[in-house]
Amino acid sequence: MSAFKSYKTTCSYCGVGCGIIAKKDPKGVITVEGDPDHPVNKGMLCSKGMNLHHVVQDKSDRILYPEMRWSKGHDRQRVSWDQALDRAVSVFSTMIDKYGSDSIGFYVSGQCLTEEYYLVNKLTKGFIGTNNIDTNSRLCMSSAVVGYKQALGEDSVPVAYEDIELADCFMIAGANPAWCHPILFRRIEAHKEKNPNTKIIVVDPRKTQSCDIADLHLQILPGTDVILYNAIAKRLIDRKRIDKSFIANHTDNFEALKASLQSVSLTEAAKTCGITIAEIKKAASYIGDAKGFITLWAMGLNQSSIGVNKNNALLNLSLLTGHIGKPGSGPFSLTGQPNAMGGREVGGMANLLAAHKDLSNDHHRREVSNFWGGKEISAKPGLTATEMFDALESGKLKAIWIICTNPLVSLPNANKVEKALKNAKFVVVQDISHRSETVEYADLLLPAAGWAEKEGTMTNSERRVTYLNKVVDPPGEAISDSEILWNFARRMGYKGFDYSSVEEVYKEHCILTKGTNIDISGLNYNRLKVEGSFQWPVPENTHSGTSRLFENKRFYTDTGNAKFVVPRFTKPTSEMITEKYPLILTTGRVRDQWHTRTKTGKVNRLLTHIPSPYLEINRVDAYLHKVKDGDIALVESKRGKVQVKIKVSDAINKGVVFLPMHWGKVLGNDFGRANNLTTNIVDPISKEPDFKFSAVRVTKF
Numbered sequence: 052m053s054a055f056k057s058y059k060t061t062c063s064y065c066g067v068g069c070g071i072i073a074k075k076d077p078k079g080v081i082t083v084e085g086d087p088d089h090p091v092n093k094g095m096l097c098s099k100g101m102n103l104h105h106v107v108q109d110k111s112d113r114i115l116y117p118e119m120r121w122s123k124g125h126d127r128q129r130v131s132w133d134q135a136l137d138r139a140v141s142v143f144s145t146m147i148d149k150y151g152s153d154s155i156g157f158y159v160s161g162q163c164l165t166e167e168y169y170l171v172n173k174l175t176k177g178f179i180g181t182n183n184i185d186t187n188s189r190l191c192m193s194s195a196v197v198g199y200k201q202a203l204g205e206d207s208v209p210v211a212y213e214d215i216e217l218a219d220c221f222m223i224a225g226a227n228p229a230w231c232h233p234i235l236f237r238r239i240e241a242h243k244e245k246n247p248n249t250k251i252i253v254v255d256p257r258k259t260q261s262c263d264i265a266d267l268h269l270q271i272l273p274g275t276d277v278i279l280y281n282a283i284a285k286r287l288i289d290r291k292r293i294d295k296s297f298i299a300n301h302t303d304n305f306e307a308l309k310a311s312l313q314s315v316s317l318t319e320a321a322k323t324c325g326i327t328i329a330e331i332k333k334a335a336s337y338i339g340d341a342k343g344f345i346t347l348w349a350m351g352l353n354q355s356s357i358g359v360n361k362n363n364a365l366l367n368l369s370l371l372t373g374h375i376g377k378p379g380s381g382p383f384s385l386t387g388q389p390n391a392m393g394g395r396e397v398g399g400m401a402n403l404l405a406a407h408k409d410l411s412n413d414h415h416r417r418e419v420s421n422f423w424g425g426k427e428i429s430a431k432p433g434l435t436a437t438e439m440f441d442a443l444e445s446g447k448l449k450a451i452w453i454i455c456t457n458p459l460v461s462l463p464n465a466n467k468v469e470k471a472l473k474n475a476k477f478v479v480v481q482d483i484s485h486r487s488e489t490v491e492y493a494d495l496l497l498p499a500a501g502w503a504e505k506e507g508t509m510t511n512s513e514r515r516v517t518y519l520n521k522v523v524d525p526p527g528e529a530i531s532d533s534e535i536l537w538n539f540a541r542r543m544g545y546k547g548f549d550y551s552s553v554e555e556v557y558k559e560h561c562i563l564t565k566g567t568n569i570d571i572s573g574l575n576y577n578r579l580k581v582e583g584s585f586q587w588p589v590p591e592n593t594h595s596g597t598s599r600l601f602e603n604k605r606f607y608t609d610t611g612n613a614k615f616v617v618p619r620f621t622k623p624t625s626e627m628i629t630e631k632y633p634l635i636l637t638t639g640r641v642r643d644q645w646h647t648r649t650k651t652g653k654v655n656r657l658l659t660h661i662p663s664p665y666l667e668i669n670r671v672d673a674y675l676h677k678v679k680d681g682d683i684a685l686v687e688s689k690r691g692k693v694q695v696k697i698k699v700s701d702a703i704n705k706g707v708v709f710l711p712m713h714w715g716k717v718l719g720n721d722f723g724r725a726n727n728l729t730t731n732i733v734d735p736i737s738k739e740p741d742f743k744f745s746a747v748r749v750t751k752f
């Protein structure tokens with residue numbers, strides 16, 4: 052018998068959701084390998100996933116015990132869990148009594164497990180009595196949520212990864228899956244290798260590694276996506292390459308879309324987008340010829356002042372061609388975080404309610420508050436991510452509880468976030484690592500268990516719910532986020548938090564989904580452990596999950612039809628470039644780093660790929676701005692400045708510069724901190740920030 056113990060779990064990084072087998076030797080040392088039986092990755096892992104064991108084993112940065120400061124001028128001191136939680140209860144109760152429930156907020160993460168997400172929502176919306184609970188998923192996929200809701204009636208990804216091998220045309224828009232969703236990309240790559248006639252269109256202002264397999268790279272100017280998708284839609288309609296029967300029988304609002312496209316000129320569109328008319332025609336012909344057409348998109352669409360409109364315009368292409376609810380077809384939003392989807396299922400945002408119920412619906416709110424047995428849930432949406440920090444800065448929000456996220460690096464306009472945290476009356480940070488820059492501002496610091504140190508579930512981009520095993524005990528006095536939350540709730544005197552296990556939280560969440568479109572009442576821990584992962588809905592305990600949605604062509608809208616939404620803006624509403632700030636800054640990820648590097652930044656192997664931040668700039672712009680490869684440049688926007696090394700490149704459009712989003716401020720050094728520069732502009736509906744478009748200037752430092 053092997054001395055090793057094996058545990059099935061899921062990668063804690065991106066939304067691809069690869070299955071992992073963690074092995075523990077008798078001394079407690081763990082190693083990881085891809086799970087060959089997992090339907091997502093079939094044994095493969097990318098560089099980040101295959102180095103996860105180093106993250107767990109290196110305890111040097113871990114927060115080991117609760118710390119607290121008695122007042123703002125004092126250093127934090129080690130305290131017991133009792134002292135820490137008593138302080139949290141005392142401060143939060145005082146704030147609520149004095150300023151009302153809306154004076155406090157919770158800011159959480161798409162890396163939280165579903166059970167943790169469920170608990171913090173229940174606590175905030177159902178018992179404290181405020182909807183001020185938002186998440187870093189607001190920065191990631193909130194535009195896609197609105198797009199899906201408007202077109203399909205609900206936030207529902209219709210596609211499965213198994214559709215990849217059935218498609219013959221892909222449009223990868225505003226995404227670089229080769230680096231950001233590597234195992235998903237490997238599947239597309241392998242499919243293309245086997246089926247060379249498969250067409251791949253990449254839409255991106257940068258020539259990324261994802262373009263290596265592209266038949267067509269539409270290197271558009273930032274912010275012009277809607278114009279491009281509308282031009283393709285017009286071409287499809289004019290050339291009669293649309294699915295008339297699907298449109299007539301299963302959609303609404305086609306005539307309005309058609310009328311709105313009347314004035315679209317391919318010549319004008321090509322000019323505005325910075326591409327050729329022939330390229331637009333080619334994209335339309337690839338899509339028009341396809342038997343299976345999948346769109347894949349990520350932050351290039353979502354992180355925009357017109358993110359919802361970009362989503363609308365792209366979704367229209369799937370509806371026009373009837374490529375939804377059938378094999379190898381559909382619009383597929385790629386989630387950046389491992390459990391962004393699970394968070395949406397439990398209503399983990401300021402404008403959502405648990406189990407995909409509607410916060411604005413009186414009946415739904417009553418149903419959920421009766422189920423929880425707490426307070427009446429307010430109909431008023433809470434503060435979103437950026438609004439919460441604006442409110443801290445202005446003093447409207449008094450206290451914030453930050454869980455598993457590092458807003459000081461990840462939110463736009465970092466200098467403003469810094470001011471907001473300084474101005475807060477009370478900041479709780481619940482996390483695993485001292486590497487999070489936000490820890491510096493914690494008045495109360497709570498040590499949480501990390502990946503492999505707790506059990507729970509997550510849902511990946513294709514609606515697949517997976518169980519994560521606990522492999523090792525957390526270090527020091529760290530405990531799971533669920534335990535921290537229910538211990539706090541009990542001390543606040545709230546009924547309904549008497550859980551003795553995380554499984555009980557999961558069961559409660561499943562019951563609440565019964566009868567909804569995301570019904571997982573047929574899915575329990577035992578099935579997940581024994582049978583593996585499942586795609587929702589799973590309404591019965593004999594149900595095997597739902598690979599593809601809408602195969603019956605019944606959508607979740609009132610009419611049962613999918614809806615064409617006419618994008619309201621066709622022009623960017625981003626910050627304007629000026630003579631003083633003539634370049635467009637766009638930010639994004641690099642292959643081997645994850646978010647704010649609190650985990651990947653401590654793995655030496657992951658630092659060999661790209662060890663430090665850089666500003667990618669076109670050769671012509673480098674010449675015009677008098678910088679050369681390897682120079683240290685000063686990059687400035689209206690909000691701040693940053694020094695960074697120059698990387699001259701032909702892969703980026705003239706007029707555009709790129710800076711990775713991962714680097715923060717270490718020991719006062721903010722070399723390459725991209726969010727010193729980014730703007731506060733958000734999409735008016737989704738409230739997702741415009742990370743891909745800030746006006747900057749570049750000079751030699």
Ligand code: SF4
Pocket residue numbers: 062063064065066067068069092095096097098099100101232233234235
């Ligand atoms: Fe993890 Fe994503 Fe890499 Fe898979 S592709 S191993 S989920 S980071």
